[in-house]
Amino acid sequence: MTMVDAFMRSGCDYFYAVENPKMPEYGHAIIRKEYVMAHWPQVAGLKLLDYVESAIEAYPEGCQDLVLLAKAAG
Secondary structure, X not given: OOHHHHHHHHOOOEEXXXXXXXXXXXXXXXXXXXXXXXXXXXXXXXXXXXXXXXXEEEOOOEEEEEEEEEOOXX
């Protein structure tokens, strides 16, 4: 079982894997869509305009979602 498989079965909202322990700020994050939709607008103080699943395909990372946020008018 891979780390991704373990995450998907865990029920956790997000998972971060460090690629290089000497540079822990660089790694891979997996964040559930439900978590993004529920928390990111409030945390960022922005309005969620759109969430597109598998919008970007990159190698070797694979498919990535795209989240579009904007300042609220007013």
